[in-house]
Amino acid sequence: MMLPPEALVLVGVLPAPRDLEIARVLGWYRIPLKTAPKNVAVDFLAFYQTGKFADGKWMIRHFAQVLGHELVTRAELLRDEPDHVRASEQYYKLQLGALQSLAQPIISTQWRRITFFYTLGEHLNHAAEINELMMGSTERELLWSALRERNLPAEKQYQPAPHLPALDLALLCQLGGLGITIGDSAPQAAAGWQGLHIPATAVRSDPAGCAAQVAAAVAELSGLKELPA
Template structure:
């Protein structure tokens, strides 16, 4: 049975001190991933404030348990914080374990939570190897990697108050490509097609080219899908 790991960001050095000395990490209840209470381990992404260990997952820890508390109970000195009365998970962890091979982010990107498995965490070469999403995304990602393409998985784009989560972001010299995997569950029917069309138009207006592949295309001809991606990349000046 796969052991679930939740990769979390540690945005501040003060949060790291709490993690190391007091052995707990907090997650807002309203924004916590569904698998939060199922995770056997937490792993920790360290951003730019962490010097030599920045922009990578270097450590993980076994989950010992959790409770739910108001933020003001966790941080009694932050009485003016806007979320002081909101509910948070306080997740208790064992001692930090250093990964034999750090998992770096090859490109600056927004990282919040990444549900993964212990096997993926221990074998990942870079941050995108951690993502455990749909089977068709895994198939296409594997084929892109084999062909030397380095996409960003579950890439968030924020534009004029809107946030979009792309299945894959591919960055070229003249333009960016949004590669979408359209499984039947979420992309069938007139309403879904209308939603996808509007999303395509919005992202195109923000400077993205969009490629969409059905689950059938990906499962039956993954190499053909990747050839279309590579052809588009060449027209856009190649990978950046």
């Protein structure tokens, strides 16, 4: 099934195989209210499988149409866990249509901390890699493309730590992470990370030159880190 190109898609995380079975058999998906994205009234939900999936980790294989949503407690959703520490907390219950499979899985080439993000149907139809789903500023797309031409596969919207905002782009290097921010101000640095702030005007005027600047910073960190498959 091909999605309508203009369809709004929310990419959500499946923490464990049980959550996929809930979506498949019971037809719903839960999102904690306190960490929910601003808009859950989307057209489709795509499922990112975490490392808990022995067969198919770090990829999107399935999606489903969102038929509606309501606010309930966790205890109402998971009646077999009435004593759970979050039993009384509120969750969005997204009601789903039948689970659909993509023609080809959309993979992440390495582990990354995924939070909810939006994409469009046309991206889900054609993407081969998670980064291709992430919509961003023109400047970020320009620099990401320039880095790919240098064989520097940067991660988009990478969150270095749970309490920190996502970086525009990130590269994992031998001596630590390189976090790239584009715009007027740089976010708080994370332990084990080196920050590189690039003005948006510089990216627009000379993306290749900015990519060379990033390549030099990667070299100072002893090159890209080789990650296990």
